[in-house]
Amino acid sequence: MISVCIATYNGEKYIAEQLRSIAVQLGEGDEIVISDDLSQDGTLDIIKNLNLPMVRVVKGPCLRSPIPNFEHALREAKGDYIFLCDQDDVWEPNKVECM
Numbered sequence: 001m002i003s004v005c006i007a008t009y010n011g012e013k014y015i016a017e018q019l020r021s022i023a024v025q026l027g028e029g030d031e032i033v034i035s036d037d038l039s040q041d042g043t044l045d046i047i048k049n050l051n052l053p054m055v056r057v058v059k060g061p062c063l064r065s066p067i068p069n070f071e072h073a074l075r076e077a078k079g080d081y082i083f084l085c086d087q088d089d090v091w092e093p094n095k096v097e098c099m
Contacts, residue, residue, distance in 0.1 A: 002030040002096065003079030007069035009037040011087035016046050018090050023052050025096040030054055035073035038063050 004022055008015065022032060032055045036044060047057060058076050060069060070084060083099075085091075 001079040002026060002081045002083065003077035004030075004032045004083045004085055005070060005073035005077055006032065006034045006085045006087060007037065007066050007073055008034055008039060008043055008087045009063075009066075009069070010039045010041045010043060012039075012042040012046055014088040014090065015043055016050060018085070018087070019047065019050055019052060019055065021091040021093075022085065023054060025091065025093070026054055031056055031078060033058060033073045033076045035060060035069050035076070037066075037069045 004026070019032065026032070032052070034047065034055060034057045036057055037060050044057065047055060056076070058072060060072055074082065083096075
């Protein structure tokens with residue numbers, strides 16, 4: 001099982017393209033764990049509207065810096081293999097395969 005951990009904060013600019021670029025590379029049972037740091041833009045609405053079954057959003061209790069936000073996502077991850085992904089990273093089509 002693969003887990004992709006993403007820490008977001010007001011990441012609406014790239015989040016849709018990013019999630020699509022990751023989702024096509026994952027298989028059944030894999031997951032994308034998004035730890036959101038109280039985004040005030042449309043990040044969470046975009047994620048919800050994409051309706052990707054492998055995406056799980058875990059909201060943080062308060063505004064944090066990126067490191068604790070990633071740590072939150074990592075604690076929630078269930079995969080044997082874990083990828084970290086910044087909120088503005090769009091993946092190359094063969095990233096998972098190459099790893």
